[in-house]
Amino acid sequence: MNSLFKISGALILLLAGGLAYAAGDIGQMDKQETNWVAIALFSAFVVITLWITKWAAARTKSAADFYNAGGGITGFQNGLAIAGDYMSAASFLGISAMVMGVGYDGIIYSIGFLVGWPVITFLMAERLRNLGKFTFADVAGYRFKQGPIRTFAASGTLVTVAFYLIAQMVGAGQLIKLLFGLDYWIAVVIVGALMMVYVLFGGMTATTWVQIIKACMLLGGVSFMAFTIMAHYGFSLEALFADAVKVKTAVASAAGKSPEEAAKIGGSVMRPGGFISDPISAISFGMALMFGTAGLPHILMRFFTVPSAKEARKSVLWATTWIGYFYILIFIIGFGAITMVLTNPEMADVAKGVIKGGAGTANMAAVLVAKSVGGNILFGFISAVAFATILAVVAGLTLSGASAVSHDLYATVFKHGKADSKSELRVSRITTICLGIVAVVLGIAFEKQNIAFMVALAFAVAASANFPVLFMSVLWKNCTTRGAVIGGFLGLISSVGLTIVSPAVWVSVLGHPAGSAWFPYASPALFSMTIGFVGVWFFSITDTSAQAAKERELFAIQQVRSETGLGASGASGH
Amino acid sequence: MTDPMVARIQANPKYKELRKRRNKLGWTLSILMLIVYYGYISLIAWDKAFLSIPIGKGVTTIGVPIGFGVIIFTILITLYYVNHANKEFDGLTAEILKEESK
Numbered sequence: 291m292n293s294l295f296k297i298s299g300a301l302i303l304l305l306a307g308g309l310a311y312a313a314g315d316i317g318q319m320d321k322q323e324t325n326w327v328a329i330a331l332f333s334a335f336v337v338i339t340l341w342i343t344k345w346a347a348a349r350t351k352s353a354a355d356f357y358n359a360g361g362g363i364t365g366f367q368n369g370l371a372i373a374g375d376y377m378s379a380a381s382f383l384g385i386s387a388m389v390m391g392v393g394y395d396g397i398i399y400s401i402g403f404l405v406g407w408p409v410i411t412f413l414m415a416e417r418l419r420n421l422g423k424f425t426f427a428d429v430a431g432y433r434f435k436q437g438p439i440r441t442f443a444a445s446g447t448l449v450t451v452a453f454y455l456i457a458q459m460v461g462a463g464q465l466i467k468l469l470f471g472l473d474y475w476i477a478v479v480i481v482g483a484l485m486m487v488y489v490l491f492g493g494m495t496a497t498t499w500v501q502i503i504k505a506c507m508l509l510g511g512v513s514f515m516a517f518t519i520m521a522h523y524g525f526s527l528e529a530l531f532a533d534a535v536k537v538k539t540a541v542a543s544a545a546g547k548s549p550e551e552a553a554k555i556g557g558s559v560m561r562p563g564g565f566i567s568d569p570i571s572a573i574s575f576g577m578a579l580m581f582g583t584a585g586l587p588h589i590l591m592r593f594f595t596v597p598s599a600k601e602a603r604k605s606v607l608w609a610t611t612w613i614g615y616f617y618i619l620i621f622i623i624g625f626g627a628i629t630m631v632l633t634n635p636e637m638a639d640v641a642k643g644v645i646k647g648g649a650g651t652a653n654m655a656a657v658l659v660a661k662s663v664g665g666n667i668l669f670g671f672i673s674a675v676a677f678a679t680i681l682a683v684v685a686g687l688t689l690s691g692a693s694a695v696s697h698d699l700y701a702t703v704f705k706h707g708k709a710d711s712k713s714e715l716r717v718s719r720i721t722t723i724c725l726g727i728v729a730v731v732l733g734i735a736f737e738k739q740n741i742a743f744m745v746a747l748a749f750a751v752a753a754s755a756n757f758p759v760l761f762m763s764v765l766w767k768n769c770t771t772r773g774a775v776i777g778g779f780l781g782l783i784s785s786v787g788l789t790i791v792s793p794a795v796w797v798s799v800l801g802h803p804a805g806s807a808w809f810p811y812a813s814p815a816l817f818s819m820t821i822g823f824v825g826v827w828f829f830s831i832t833d834t835s836a837q838a839a840k841e842r843e844l845f846a847i848q849q850v851r852s853e854t855g856l857g858a859s860g861a862s863g864h
Numbered sequence: 865m866t867d868p869m870v871a872r873i874q875a876n877p878k879y880k881e882l883r884k885r886r887n888k889l890g891w892t893l894s895i896l897m898l899i900v901y902y903g904y905i906s907l908i909a910w911d912k913a914f915l916s917i918p919i920g921k922g923v924t925t926i927g928v929p930i931g932f933g934v935i936i937f938t939i940l941i942t943l944y945y946v947n948h949a950n951k952e953f954d955g956l957t958a959e960i961l962k963e964e965s966k
Contacts, residue, residue, distance in 0.1 A: 394915075397931040398908060404935060405901045408942045412890040412897075416949070528922045535923045560925045561916040562908045569909035576905045600954050607946040614935045621931075850870045853883060854957050 325470055327670025328677075332470075335503070335678050336484065342499045346492035353701075353714040356493035357424035357693050358594040363498055365601035369608020372592050374501030375686040376403075376583075376609065377508060377616055379461045379679045380745050385617070386659070387652040389624020390632070393534070393559025396624055400617035402576055406583030407610040414584055415606050416599035417764050417852040425690070426590040426756065427698045430763045433844035434771040435837060436707070439759075440698040442778045446755040447587040447694035449782060450748045452732075454586075455687045455725075457744035459733025461653075462680040468647075468654055469673040475734050481677075482730035485684045489692065489722045494595060497685045504682035507675045509612060511660070515672070516619040518663040519626035527622075534559055534628040541632070541643030559628070571812035575746070578815035582749030585756030588690035599855050620656075627655040630662040637661070684729065692721040743794035746813060750789060754781035754818035762826045764852060767845040770838040773830025781822025788814030872964045882956045886949070893945055897938070904934050 350356055363371070381403065389396030421429040427443030459478055466477030488496045523529040539556025547555060583589065596602050631645065632638045637658050638645050645651040645658065660672035696718035701709035709717075759778040762769040788809045789795055796807040830838075851857055873879050907915055907930075915927035 394925070394927055394931070397928075398905075401901070401904070401931060401934050401938075404938050405897060408897045408938055408945070409894050411942050412894045412945055527928070528924050531928075532923045557923065560918075560923055560928070562912045562927060569906070572905050572909040573902065576901065580901065599957075600950055603946045603949055607942050610942045611939050614939045618932060618935055846874065847870050850873050850879075853886070854873060854879070854961060856869070856873065856961060 325666075325670055325673060327666050328469060328673035329670075331670050332674035332677050335507075335674055339484075339488065339496070339500050339503065339678075339681075342503075343488050343492035343496040346495035346499065349495055350491070350493040353697070353711040353718065354424070355495065356715055356718055357689075357697065358591070359494040359498055361595060361597050363595040363601075365596055365604025366608055367498070367502060368592060368596050368601065368605035370505045370612065371498045371501040371595075372589060372605055372609035373612040373616070374503075374505030374508070374682050375588060375592060376613055377505065377679065378458060378683045378745075379465065379676055380457060381616075382508065382512075382620065382679055383461070383465065383653040383656055383676060385620050386624045386627060386656040387654075389621055390627035390655040391652060392563050393538075393625070393628075394561055395563050397617070397621050398562060400620065402579030403583070404610070404614055404617060405576075406580040407606055407613070409580065410584045411603060411606040411610070414760070414764070415593060415602045416855075418590060418593045419596065419599045419602035420852045420855045421764070421848065422590075422594045424591070424594060424697045425693050426587055426760060427694070427702075428594075429590075430756075430760050430774065432763070432848050433841050434763065434774060435841075436702050438771055438775045440702045442759065442775045443756075444694040444698040444703075446585075446751065446759070446778060446782055447698075448691055449786065450585075450587055450752050450756065451687045451691040451694075451725075452728075453744045453751070454588075454748040455684060455691075455729045456732045456736055457741045457748070458680055458684050458687070459729050460736050460739070460741045462677070462684075463733055463737060465653065465676055465680070468651070469657065469676065474737055478730050478733040481680055481684060482726045482733070484681055485688055485729075486722060486726035488681070488685045489688050489726075490719050493718075494689060497682075497689050498595060500678075500685055501682040504675070504678045505612065507671075508679055509616060511668075511672050511675045512616060512619045512623060512656075514668070515626070515656075515659055515663055516622045519622055519630070519659070522663075530622070530625050530629065531560060534625045537628050537632055538643065541641070544641040544643075559625075568811070570816065574811050574816035575813040577819055578746065578750040578753045578813045580753075581757045581815070581819065582751075582753035585752030585760060586748070587694065587752075587756065588686040590756075590760075591690045591693065592686075623656055623659050626659045626663070631655060631658040634662065688722055688725050688729070691725050692718045695721040739799060743789065743792075743799070746794070747786070747789045750785040750813055750815045750818060751782060753815050754785040754822045755779070758819065758822035758826050762823070762830075764848075766830075767842055767849075768830050769826060770830045770833040770835075770841050772833045772835070772838065773826045773828070776829040777822055777824070777826030780825035781818055784821045785814050785818035788818055869964060873960060876960055876964060878956055878960050878963070882953060882960065885956075886953055889945065889948060893941055897941055900934060900937055904930065 354360055381400070385396050385400050388399060418429055421432050425443065425447070427440045430443055431439035459481060462481045463474040463478040466472050466480070467474045470477070488500055519530065523533070535556045538559050539552050542552035542555035543549070592605070593602050596605055632643050633640060645654055657669060657672050657676060661669035696714050700717045701707065701714045755778050758781055759774045763774055791808040792811065792814065793807040794812070796802050797804050915925060915930065917926045918924065919926060
């Protein structure tokens with residue numbers, strides 16, 4: 291595994307070389323000085339994680355090690371890793387930017403990301419653990435005809451992973467361009483290369499530890515920031531909010547509003563605003579977030595890394611706790627950005643109330659708060675954390691995409707379950723490289739696009755395709771292969787299709803005139819999830835084949851196993 | 865794993881008890897969570913004015929404690945289920961498996 295160190299050396303050289311190159315080519319958006327603290331801290335993170343990857347590589351011998359770290363992760367560790375997988379840069383930077391911009395609506399958005407967890411715990415977590423082995427298709431396809439159900443599951447996984455991955459890559463490129471003064475494409479290539487190294491050599495073990503370390507760094511960083519902000523306001527939220535309202539009012543006054551209007555606009559940061567404009571969009575978006583969480587393949591996969599149902603439950607409890615804690619702090623940090631960043635002429639255009647540097651700089655809110663409260667050291671640390679955050683998330687996504695291809699498509703569909711562990715592992719690694727290259731290419735191709743819709747789309751697909759199939763196959767006796775596959779694909783196609791003709795893509799991305807979008811709502815989930823569920827139901831009950839009868843009969847075995855853990859794959863997997 | 869074992873477990877009164885208790889708790893709490901979340905979303909969709917009422921003389925609105933409340937409720941309801949399941953259901957499951965694998 292010496293090659294690992296050669297790769298890490300090459301990456302650091304690339305980083306330094308890119309910097310020298312970028313120094314002569316400072317564009318409008320990347321006026322940041324070379325951030326040596328951030329680079330040093332990030333390099334330290336890279337060295338530590340590569341060292342862990344080297345250690346994990348020695349333990350990644352079988353396909354099982356690659357997919358689920360041999361099932362030997364504890365509930366607490368897995369909880370942190372789930373949190374590390376879930377608290378993406380979109381959450382960290384995007385929600386703090388959203389709170390800075392519009393205030394209260396940020397919390398509505400973050401709550402949506404949290405409320406799926408209890409439902410996963412109550413209805414799915416232990417059943418997933420008891421039935422599953424490596425991918426969610428193991429669970430959904432437990433009693434079904436393997437070819438079709440796995441083809442569906444792999445499609446659902448790859449579509450979800452692709453959109454989520456592109457969003458992360460584009461975010462990474464833009465962020466690193468701002469933070470480190472690197473060119474966009476270099477940043478994307480570094481993220482792609484590191485992610486490939488983690489997943490290729492270290493599989494699930496390395497990915498898990500990258501996620502755990504990242505979660506600890508992120509939680510530590512945001513705790514310190516929120517604590518410092520609160521200390522500044524004598525631990526009074528009211529004082530913080532009052533100051534934020536004052537800042538926003540001053541901005542509105544400067545824009546030429548009358549005092550009453552300005553006061554109203556200023557006070558709007560404390561009120562729900564335009565984020566949820568109509569009830570249908572509100573409920574639809576809420577459903578996408580809530581049930582999408584239960585259908586995200588890279589999250590579902592984490593349940594197979596723990597040895598028992600009990601540890602699976604503990605994982606979700608820890609994950610929910612950390613994620614909830616994180617969102618409360620992000621809300622505080624977003625308000626801190628209003629009072630500390632938007633009032634600082636070095637960082638912001640104070641009169642306009644925006645961060646300097648043009649489009650996309652709002653995402654700098656959290657890192658600039660770090661600079662305000664902790665100087666260059668904390669700025670460097672939080673920048674490094676943001677980079678690490680993206681790495682941890684893309685590694686998890688890539689791993690789940692690679693598993694879907696190697697375990698579901700290659701081993702089961704093409705080799706009919708006769709693939710040996712070694713060749714399965716080889717296919718996983720080839721897929722990892724392919725996914726890495728595709729992610730880098732698409733990340734570069736989508737540089738100028740508005741990526742906000744992509745994470746929402748990933749959740750909508752997960753909620754409309756993966757979740758109904760998983761839910762019905764585990765809990766409903768009459769579900770059959772035909773129902774699951776047709777219903778699942780209907781949910782998949784309708785969620786993607788409706789998103790394309792919704793304003794977020796039709797108007798914002800494809801450039802059609804405003805108001806011409808055929809589908810007017812913010813999220814397709816209310817409709818596409820219904821289509822998915824009705825599809826599964828209808829094509830199951832009308833399925834009278836002998837195969838269907840056999841599948842219904844097998845439900846008893848599946849049920850007993852899912853509820854008692856009888857015969858569930860144990861911790862070893864060796 | 866053999867069918868007779870599955871049939872024996874299915875016939876075991878303790879398994880029926882486990883299923884009944886777990887399903888009841890799981891679905892009750894799930895529905896509770898759905899009510900809380902969609903109640904909150906409905907408030908935002910239909911009655912923004914309510915969430916915009918300031919608390920006392922300050923700028924903080926009722927929406928803030930309600931929003932934080934939903935987050936804390938989410939954590940507590942999960943804690944309640946996990947505690948319950950780890951104590952009660954796992955013990956029962958272990959008993960069933962022990963009895964039937966003799």
